[in-house]
Amino acid sequence: MNRLHVLLAAAALVAVGAPVAAIAASGCASGDAPVLYALVSTPPLLAAQEDASTTIQVRSDGCVVVHAPAWRRDAGTRAFVLSGRELSQLRQEIDGTGVGGIEPETLRADLRRAHVQRKRGELPLVSVSDEPIIELTLTDDSGQRTIHWSSLRQDLANHPDHPDLVAIAATAETLRRLPLGRTLEEVQP
16 A cells, blocks of 8 residues: 555545534434445545545435535535435445455556556557546445545546446446435534
8 A cells, every 4th residue: 555545545534534423413313324335536636635535425324425625615514315215226226336346456457467468559548637536435244345546537548348447437426426416414523
């Protein structure tokens, strides 16, 4: 784990911890329901700041907590509750991507091999700068797993058909879409 991953892990703990304390004050049942899914997105240039990450958590009681850092126009922590049917659909959608079975180190090794092959074949490589670093947390019967990824858009541009990259991107996008069009209740951390 490099220095950036250590910084991001610390930022993620701060970002994920703040919404947890705020849940009890919202319309959500309690603040101690287990996290099923969490997405932490951090701009790399802001990673060293205390409040740099946008966080979306989905808890087992259907509570969804969204934290936007202070630098965003919509800064604050807000929450809403998914119905049992919505939570079930979300679980099916995310589980259906296969993201829970991804081994990040194996995927990185596959991409390194493919990168070398592309260079040998003189195929163009796409480079994306300043893309957010994501941390995707998934909980199932076997426990909690976290996938850290710092170049998802770039990797997708270079390997658009790689099923693991597509699964990570689809899961992150599903979680990002979750609060859209909903009434979110402001909660105090």
